[in-house]
Amino acid sequence: MAEKEVPHIVISRLPIYLRALTLCIGEDREIISSQELGKMLGISPAQIRKDLSHFGEFGKQGTGYDVKYLREQLRRILKADREWEMALVGAGDLGRAIVLHYGRFKEQGFHIVAVFDKDPRKIGKRLDRFEILDSKLMSKIVKEKGIQIAIIAVPASEAQKVADTLVKAGVKGLLNYAPVTIHVPPGIRVQYIDPVVHLQRITYYL
Amino acid sequence: MAEKEVPHIVISRLPIYLRALTLCIGEDREIISSQELGKMLGISPAQIRKDLSHFGEFGKQGTGYDVKYLREQLRRILKADREWEMALVGAGDLGRAIVLHYGRFKEQGFHIVAVFDKDPRKIGKRLDRFEILDSKLMSKIVKEKGIQIAIIAVPASEAQKVADTLVKAGVKGLLNYAPVTIHVPPGIRVQYIDPVVHLQRITYYL
16 A cells, blocks of 8 residues: 555644644635645645645645545544544543543544553542543453553653553554653554653753 | 754754653663663664764763763753743643643743733633733733743634734743644744644554
């Protein structure tokens, strides 16, 4: 399949295009040119056309893209048109922050279906609407439910061990909020969220 | 100054190196080779050496880096050895999530000193330890305090307007949690945090 060969950097931009198109639909916009999309995103129109050309023909020269159609195609390509079940590991302040900001995950088809923590004082209690489950059950439940995505929200010192357990249980993608780089076997995807890293990318220039 | 010419992509990796070195110090590690650091981070040792060489000589061939010394140098380069005052705009669920996860910001020298919202029902109330101030005061307070960094946690439809006001008031760097690309004049830095984008970068491969 041609899609397999698309560079990671191109894939990494597709969700940004999808997000912009979703905003266009909110504004009842039906057609958008690569120039206009480029201006919205600070990406060159040529780059956008080149990125999209990996996946076929989405617009005609001079007429622009049909917003709804392109959005649907990107949703299909990114598998954003499906519902995904996720495990959240870590029910501390960070886990609580993630759950609080959870509305947007859900809107986009990402559902937390199990929350784990190893602290006996937390197990059995609730984190917002979720019951906190014993981390010892993580492997079993991830396997039973066929969960493919997990959010790691444990301290840095725990993150690698948690990732190992999750991957062994069948998880294929990790969204890591722990401030540490984690190692996974080939074929497993890890994405990182660490606001401090982003803030330091700002302060260098100040 | 030579530092001005360092490519953004190199700068973007420095906070990752700094984070790794901080973890090494937590483990009482005194010396680390570019090989070991590379293994921790999944970055080639040659890349690490090349990145660091932009800023001088930090280690001798064959002996590795002095962890404490390199960490101090990176802190200095990234201006992570200072205290930074930040404004948080948006006291909704997202703002609340950010404040809840605020401990790590503070540890790293990033201090929220003012929280703004435009909702009259929120103004005057508290978001955790912070009093929620009227957005109308944003420009005045940012100027008075000389705030250079702001966190945007408002809905997508509001983000650009808020960014414009902040930049006009003198803010130089924005950490944007709103799910939208924002436009700023040259010289202003924007970093984005959108977990949905990261999750879609995972699901493509599933």
